Amino acid sequence: MSAVTHSAAIPIPDAAPLITVRNLSFRRGSRIIFENVDLAIPRGKITAIMGPSGTGKTTLLRLIGGQIRPDAGRIDVDGACVHELGRRELYQLRKRMSMLFQSGALFTDLSVYDNVAFPLREHTRLPESFIRTLTLMKLEAVGLRGARHLMPSELSGGMARRAALARAIALDPMMIMYDEPFSGQDPITMGVLVKLIRTLNDALGLTSIIVSHDVKETASIADYIYLISDGSVVDHGTPQALEHSRSGWVEQFLHALPDGPMSFHYPAPTYAHDLALAEGPALA
């Protein structure tokens, strides 16, 4: 694949971003996940990070959340360098950031109500009656007030994600990171989630980061998009600007074209060599 990479000096889309990533490098063993990546997440906006499966989008969220440390570079969230924080400071920061996991990650031994009330019970000393009111408000926001007595195993995929979203906003965070919120959802649920993310972001004054490869849905609500592949930012801009990008890679990805710079085949020896039909150099 011949990715169009120009990550070295990417301009920041807006002043005073909530998150800035500078010269980020991260490897797993010998495999490069990110190499000198720069990006900026503006406050109050929905920023999408898109790219093919396996390009490290979820890893980027985990790096921002401080669950893993970069090999080089710096990630600042609201002015604090995440990987330089002590455990106590990091946990304080995490109380203000939230993450919606791909699976929903609801606690399976707790009901929907208790899942949403969980962060409130853990981090506040509010009386139970107040927690109840707050929990019902969050559940009402995602349309699951009536499902509060259900257990996670009784929920559909979409309902589980909405319940997880209610839990994610329980502490009124400053930002939410969405890890593949639309994957595996039916069109109606997808539409509901798209609307919810946009509405919650605007109503609660959040900053949202959506990691996804569902182009249409994500582009419909994103204010800004970063496209990443092969360890670097391939392109970035508003959805409208990217629509008119001249990059072959961007065009292939956004329009789901089967042919383009992105190779269908995983790197391998030549087909003829593997079938023992030819001698000569093994690599394609």
Add this chain to the structure above:
Amino acid sequence: MLESVRRLGRLALRFLQRLGKATLFLLGLLGALAALCKRPGLIVKQLYSLGVLSLPIIAMSGLFVGMVLGLQGYANLVDFGATSTLGTVVALSLVRELGPVLAALLYAARAGSALTAEIGLMKVTEQLACMQMMAVDPFARVFAPRFVAGFIAMPLLAGIFTAIGVLGGYFVAVKQLGVDSGAFWSQMQASVGLVDDVIKGVVIKSIAFGWVANWIAVFEGYDAIPTSEGISLATTRTVVNTALVVLALDFVLTAIFFGV
């Protein structure tokens, strides 16, 4: 030859690496105890699932083991006309060895494997990562309560196993085989010492077994590879490693307390 030495070295290194990781994990558990003291409800909940729900298998097994001891003891002692010592045989076997060891093995099979699978699945379904992202420490919220509850439950289960075992032995010896009830109990009372047998046997051993059984179970869940095969392997390792460590530890403790 060289390859065998290399392989052995690799195995030893891997073992030491895991032991180091498990020790760090244990330190993490101990570090979370202070936070846990403020929330005893978390321990009580786990005591129910690890202790109370293990009672049926512990009670049934204790009963059968005691009954077998009664039968076997009677079959051997009757030739010497020493059936009056049957109470001593049953009680000492259970108090010193079978009670703590079998209760620990049963605990590992029933509760230890469940602990590993539960924690491993929490890892697979990102519940632990989610907890961390919510600024909730899984050590204080998930691992330590389970470890402490299991540690409390183990000696209690071993005690119950032993007591029911003695009753099983009594039932077979006295009710079925006609051993004198007074002799059964008085011999037992005269021969079984509180410190030398009960404390050094069922109490200390089950505390030690409870420590290692729960440490292994919780660590294996935490360290499980987050795939279905990984969980399966971790669960198997919990049962196998606990059995081996409990039996080895039993030998060491027996040598210390009862060795000549």
